[in-house]
Amino acid sequence: MSEATIPPSCSLAARPSEWSAWNRVLPRVIPLLLAAPLLLYMVVFYALPVASMLLRSLNDPSWSMDHYAALLGDVVFLKVFWITLSTSFVVTLSTFVLSYPVALALSRARSSAPFILIVILLPFWTSVLVRSYAWMVLLGRHGLVNEGLLALGLLEHPIRLLNTTLATQIAMTHIMMPYMILPIANALRQIDPSLALAASGLGATPWGVFRQVVLPLSMPGVAVGVLLVFVLALGFYITPALVGDAREITLSMLIANEVDQLHWGYAATLSAVLLATALGLIAIVQFLPGVGNAFRMNLQ
Structure with missing residues (x-):
């Protein structure tokens, strides 16, 4: 060929x-x-x-925005939405205050780091339902907390801890702590130790080194942790339903109640509001000057 x-x-x-x-x-x-x-x-x-x-x-009843318009004058929705936001804010703040020292200890630990990590993750591997029931046992009228305070002579009779807003905040803070600790610890591990040594050599006190070097450089991890905890806290259902006050329900509990009553359109509207709130918070963090870039770099 x-x-x-x-x-x-x-x-x-x-x-x-x-x-x-x-x-x-x-x-x-x-x-x-x-x-x-x-x-x-x-x-x-x-x-x-x-x-x-x-x-x-x-599409209930006829492809209109009636459900969304009705929310603006719905006193029940406005109260529940405020309770949801305020609870999420308190839980996020308390989680940050308790988690930052643990994250700092984890980032600076060497031989004991695996043990600290296991202690942090061990509750994380347990079901939320189990942990909520555990808090019911601890905070009950005859639970370990009341019995311990009575034994120490700090109380004359048991006080009501369970089925209160405080119980919800305590239980949610405990559940949310791994979501705050791990991002902050990751950001702290990425800080060059020579920066702290240089600040100390220039005369900065330990508190000054932390305030001017460590804390600002850990803000990407703080931003990720705060966002994760706040968004997750918005949709909490099991813990507030078990340990919280029945008179102060969250938005997820209201959605479940509407579904039980077969009010599908209203429940879908509440779910859309909850989703839009979470997406709005993520967008705000993304577009904050300086914080957005650091947030994206930490996620990468």
């Missing part, structure tokens, strides 16, 4: 160009193929249900 009869696609000169084209395409195609199962799963089991929820809030 002469060279003139060889098809152009089979010529040796064409093969290198074909391979070069594949080499350019493959790096773009392979990540998509690897992520395709997860993307399909998220679309089927998350995006479609969320879209169905949003549509249900509009």
